[in-house]
Amino acid sequence: MDVKFTNDDLAFRDEVRTFFEEQFxxxxxxxxxxxxxxxxxxxxxxxxxxxxxxxxIAPGWPVEYGxxxxxxxxxxxxxxxxxxxxxxxxxPFGLKMVGPVIYTFGNEQQKEKFLPxxxxxxxxxxxxxxxxxxxxxxxxxxxxxxxEGENYIVNGQKVWTTFAQFADWIFCLVRTSKEIRKQQxxxxxxxxxxxxxxxxxxxxxxxxKHSLNEVLFENVKVPIENLIGEQDKGWTYAKxxxxxxxxxxxxxxxxxxxxxxxxxxxxxxxxxxxxxxxDPVFQMRxxxxxxxxxxxxYTELRALASMAEGGMPGPESSFLKIKxxxxxxxxxxxxxxxxxxxxxxxxxxxxxxxxxxDFASKARVDYMYGRAxxxxxxxxxxxxxxxxxxxxxx
Amino acid sequence: MNFKLSExxxxxxxxxxxxxxxxxxxxxxxxxxxxxxxxxxDCWATFAELGWLSIPFAEExxxxxxxxxxxxxVMEEMGKGIIVEPYVPTVLMFGQLLALSQNNELKSEYxxxxxxxxxxxxxxxxxxxxxxxxxxxxxxxxxQDDNYIVNGEKAVVYGAxxxxxxxxxxxxxxxxxxxxxxxxxxxxxxxxxxxxKPYQMMDGQMAANVTFNNVSVPQSxxxxxxxxxxxxxxxxxxxxxxxxSAEALGIMSVLNELTISYANTRNQFGAPIxxxxxxxxxxxxxxxxxxxxxxxxxxxxxAYGEEEAETPIECLRSLHAMKVIISKSAKRVGExxxxxxxxxxxxxxxxxxxYLKRLISINTLFGDADFHQKxxxxxxxxx
Numbered sequence: 043m044d045v046k047f048t049n050d051d052l053a054f055r056d057e058v059r060t061f062f063e064e065q066f067x068x069x070x071x072x073x074x075x076x077x078x079x080x081x082x083x084x085x086x087x088x089x090x091x092x093x094x095x096x097x098x099i100a101p102g103w104p105v106e107y108g109x110x111x112x113x114x115x116x117x118x119x120x121x122x123x124x125x126x127x128x129x130x131x132x133x134p135f136g137l138k139m140v141g142p143v144i145y146t147f148g149n150e151q152q153k154e155k156f157l158p159x160x161x162x163x164x165x166x167x168x169x170x171x172x173x174x175x176x177x178x179x180x181x182x183x184x185x186x187x188x189x190e191g192e193n194y195i196v197n198g199q200k201v202w203t204t205f206a207q208f209a210d211w212i213f214c215l216v217r218t219s220k221e222i223r224k225q226q227x228x229x230x231x232x233x234x235x236x237x238x239x240x241x242x243x244x245x246x247x248x249x250x251k252h253s254l255n256e257v258l259f260e261n262v263k264v265p266i267e268n269l270i271g272e273q274d275k276g277w278t279y280a281k282x283x284x285x286x287x288x289x290x291x292x293x294x295x296x297x298x299x300x301x302x303x304x305x306x307x308x309x310x311x312x313x314x315x316x317x318x319x320x321d322p323v324f325q326m327r328x329x330x331x332x333x334x335x336x337x338x339x340y341t342e343l344r345a346l347a348s349m350a351e352g353g354m355p356g357p358e359s360s361f362l363k364i365k366x367x368x369x370x371x372x373x374x375x376x377x378x379x380x381x382x383x384x385x386x387x388x389x390x391x392x393x394x395x396x397x398x399x400d401f402a403s404k405a406r407v408d409y410m411y412g413r414a415x416x417x418x419x420x421x422x423x424x425x426x427x428x429x430x431x432x433x434x435x436x
Numbered sequence: 437m438n439f440k441l442s443e444x445x446x447x448x449x450x451x452x453x454x455x456x457x458x459x460x461x462x463x464x465x466x467x468x469x470x471x472x473x474x475x476x477x478d479c480w481a482t483f484a485e486l487g488w489l490s491i492p493f494a495e496e497x498x499x500x501x502x503x504x505x506x507x508x509x510v511m512e513e514m515g516k517g518i519i520v521e522p523y524v525p526t527v528l529m530f531g532q533l534l535a536l537s538q539n540n541e542l543k544s545e546y547x548x549x550x551x552x553x554x555x556x557x558x559x560x561x562x563x564x565x566x567x568x569x570x571x572x573x574x575x576x577x578x579x580q581d582d583n584y585i586v587n588g589e590k591a592v593v594y595g596a597x598x599x600x601x602x603x604x605x606x607x608x609x610x611x612x613x614x615x616x617x618x619x620x621x622x623x624x625x626x627x628x629x630x631x632x633k634p635y636q637m638m639d640g641q642m643a644a645n646v647t648f649n650n651v652s653v654p655q656s657x658x659x660x661x662x663x664x665x666x667x668x669x670x671x672x673x674x675x676x677x678x679x680x681s682a683e684a685l686g687i688m689s690v691l692n693e694l695t696i697s698y699a700n701t702r703n704q705f706g707a708p709i710x711x712x713x714x715x716x717x718x719x720x721x722x723x724x725x726x727x728x729x730x731x732x733x734x735x736x737x738x739a740y741g742e743e744e745a746e747t748p749i750e751c752l753r754s755l756h757a758m759k760v761i762i763s764k765s766a767k768r769v770g771e772x773x774x775x776x777x778x779x780x781x782x783x784x785x786x787x788x789x790x791y792l793k794r795l796i797s798i799n800t801l802f803g804d805a806d807f808h809q810k811x812x813x814x815x816x817x818x819x
Contacts, residue, residue: 044759149650180702202779248774248789249784250638254782314569314614323806375767378796379804382567386637386797397645398564398590406638410789413774414782421778422535429595 051115058123060380065092066129083166083208089384090132090163099161100137107145107153108161114346122226122339125298133205136160136167139283140213143230147271147279156232161339168199169287170214170233170257172282178424180215180284181224181277185259187216187231189266189273194218194231194237196262202418206242206255208233215280218273230276232268239263249410250388280312285359294342300373300408304328307401318380327379331372336367357432360425367415367422374412377405384407439734440444445509451486452513457659457787460517462787465640468520473598474634475521477562484553489527492675493535497547504675508682518787518794520640522556525595528679530557533603533620536671537659542622546601557565558599560646561669569804570605570673571615571666575648578605579655584608584621586629596644599625599633604648609663620665622657627680639797640790672756674740680798681733681762687798688726688766691773694788695719698777702735706708711778718772725765732761749815756812763805766795 047055070085093099103109112120124131132138141160144152159165176183185198196216206212212233219227233240239262245254271279289366305328308319318324345358378385384402416422430436441449459479468476483489492507493499500506507528514523531550534543549555566572575588586606596602611615625632629651634644652695660668698718699710709715739754770792774781781788799805 172779175703178706179706182706248783248784248793250784254779258789290485312565313567314572323810327806377808382800382804383562384564386639386793386800387592388636388638389641410638410793413771413789413792415776415777416775419781419813421775423712426714 044155047115047119051119055119055123058120059127061096061098062123062127062129065096066127068128071128083205085164086130087166089130092133094162099132100141102138103141107141107157114343114350117346118339118343121342122294122298126302128299128303129295130382131293131296133166134162134171134287135205135209135213136163136165139169139287140167140211140232142286143213143270143279143283146282147230148296151267152232152270158399164209165210166205168203168206168209168212168235168257172202173199174201175415178421180280180420181228181402183215183217183228184215185216186327187218187229187264187291189218192266194264194266194269196231196233196259196264200257200259202245203242203255203257204253206235206257206281207244207252211235212240212257215245215276218276221274225277227274228240228276229273229278230270230279231264232270233259233262233264234268234281237264238261247411248408248413249406250410253366253411273308284420285356286336292338292342292362294372296340297366297370297373298339300370300377301328301332301335302376303401304373304380311380311399324376324380331369331376334365335369335371338362338369341365357428360420360428360432362417364422364425365428368416371412374405374409377401381405441443441509445506447510448491449507449513451502451783453487453516455482455486456513460519461520462790464518465518469636469640474593474636474640479519480521480556482555483521484522484551485661488523489553490551490723492527492532493547493551497535497543498499498551499547504678507675507679508733509735511682512686515683515794516690518640518687518790520642522558522598522642524594524676524680525558525593525599527555528601529559529594530601530603530675532624533559533659533668533672534622536593536668537620537802539656541660542657542659546622549600555601556595556599557603558593558595558602559672560593560596560602560604562590562592564589564591566808567805569613570669570802571609571618572613573618574588574612575604575606577608577619577621577653579608580652582655583652584619584658586621586623586648586653589647590644591645592637592643593646594637594641596625596632596646597642601660602630602646604646605665605669606607615666617663618665618669620659620668621653622659623651623653627651627653637797639794641797674736674750677755678733678740679801680801681729681736681758683728684762684766684795684798685726685733687728687795688722688769691769691788691791692722692726695722695773695776698780702778713723713727715776718776722769722772725769729762729765746758751811753815756808758811759803759808760805763799763808766799767805770795 090099098110101120105111137160144156171180173183185273187194187196206307212235214231214233215228216231217227218229221227239259239260243256244252246252247254309317342362345362357395366371381399381402384397384399385406387397487500488510490500491502495501517618534546559571563574577584577586603620603622606619606621607617608619629649631647632644634642637643699715700708730744736758739751773788774792777788780786
């Protein structure tokens, strides 16, 4: 064990810091990245392309497929710097979810066709997992794919599909045979969103925004070469992806950045002539979260280290998911507490900053949408079941 | 002491319940929120007909002469419909400030108009910088002949966009944070120099920023005593937080009912999710949270009516404790309702998130849980 940073690590940190400071468009970020509408897609894609050109878009990938070959310390530094400067995570669906599935379980043609366009952010992916009757109990999904000649014919409905409105491709779990064990008979299909019979319906969430959708499939023809691995074995690939997804949901860097911004606002927000940040009660609330986050930063580092040795992450990703989302929610709750009355105002005919608390609306949106964090990617209750079974063995 | 409703109170409760059931389901509420006024004048007229607008006013002004308990009964039921009509701003804030004041001319002029439903009011106490410090006031009023000349701005004034008249807090002497030197003035919304910018809040209610540019208000429109407006406000706050605590209680009990019924019908892993112990325990905790909230509301109501039997400090301690318990319960019950409803709970289409939003607004009104817990500590733990 050696937990010190080397001189090389420190030089790397400076390099990352300089790159971020010079290349990231902080003004644009303020305007659109905090919003799910407007130019969100083009803004985040533009930033991802800069990372891609630098060769830093996929730190988690093996070098042969476009990864960075960083040590875990370098990856940790990269995340920390992102959090420190408030740089958003890349959209995970291609880079953190389907990408690893394709390079692990896909064939050569699939790797050649899809991986470069994931790395360059030319394809936007979305995730077709949940269905109206299959949420936490994902394996009970019903969307069907029947093989007819060289094509699967897909029928069914996916729900809670984040950013399907932007997507070029969707990776889907579909039922290809009705086995007794519901985990068997599931296949992993890549579907072009332009295919006839695919339609997307928006779901407006309680933050008033549109990031979720229903995706409907009506006799959609999917060429057999878009099947990942073997037919009926999709559950294995899906589980591997879920583990990646859960680890990714920890969003430690985002939490660090949100916490930093919360501290700045708490220092600027005055009550009775005194900054809220100086209020001992608020300090306790804040440090309750910050100390947990500090621990989680190192938990994530340890998970990265064990992944570096053993390949795929294990059930500890459930732990990262639970803690990460609880911390994220706790930060959003404090931000909402900080904006008091002013958090309840909706945008619209009110000028930004009309209340003198221009972070209020973001605080409200983050809190409201943040409620989903303990639901998506497998509810935190289900994650606790996973840990009980897989880690504790009870 | 007796926790049973009287026959009259049962009828009152039943009339509100029936109104919500027949006239104010979630779809009807959606239409009302979308309307230009952001509330339903028709519903308001019905409130007047049914006598709900008259409850807390004295009989000499045409009121029902009801008690705070009667108000709480109405508010609990209204909470179940998350009504957006300005009952709190008009009847409880504007109306009760009038009722608590000694200004008989203003009382005679305005209370009957509130009761008959023809007049809406609002109480503009909040400024951009003031948060929960109700005497942090920059809006200034200076004397000129028989008038005050008012300059300043109020923020997030619930109900102001539709209000015919406002009661505002102004600084007539002292410095920004001083408790003394605050005066309450009543003015009409269409007087020269009053500008109102209305907007909708996340809980569906309308609020507004109101600016005052050399607004002339007759000295006869002072409520309470000059420079001693804080006293009147401090008398109003308990009443409003009791009423909105009752509203929160109504919301929480609906959320628990809806959540249990959803958990009984939603199947995952081959069983209703209500059969999972992790969720059962959460639902039990939320059940207990609502019972504790009801107890605390009753304790607060009891303390409010019994200032003379109890010491004023005991009374205040109960009210602060009530805000603490009910805010904490509201947060957990609201958030858990979303959690147990899963993705459905996240949708704007379902009522669950809208109940949560109202609970969050109620929590911040006149101070959040931490604010009241600090006040409670100051009164309780002296060394």
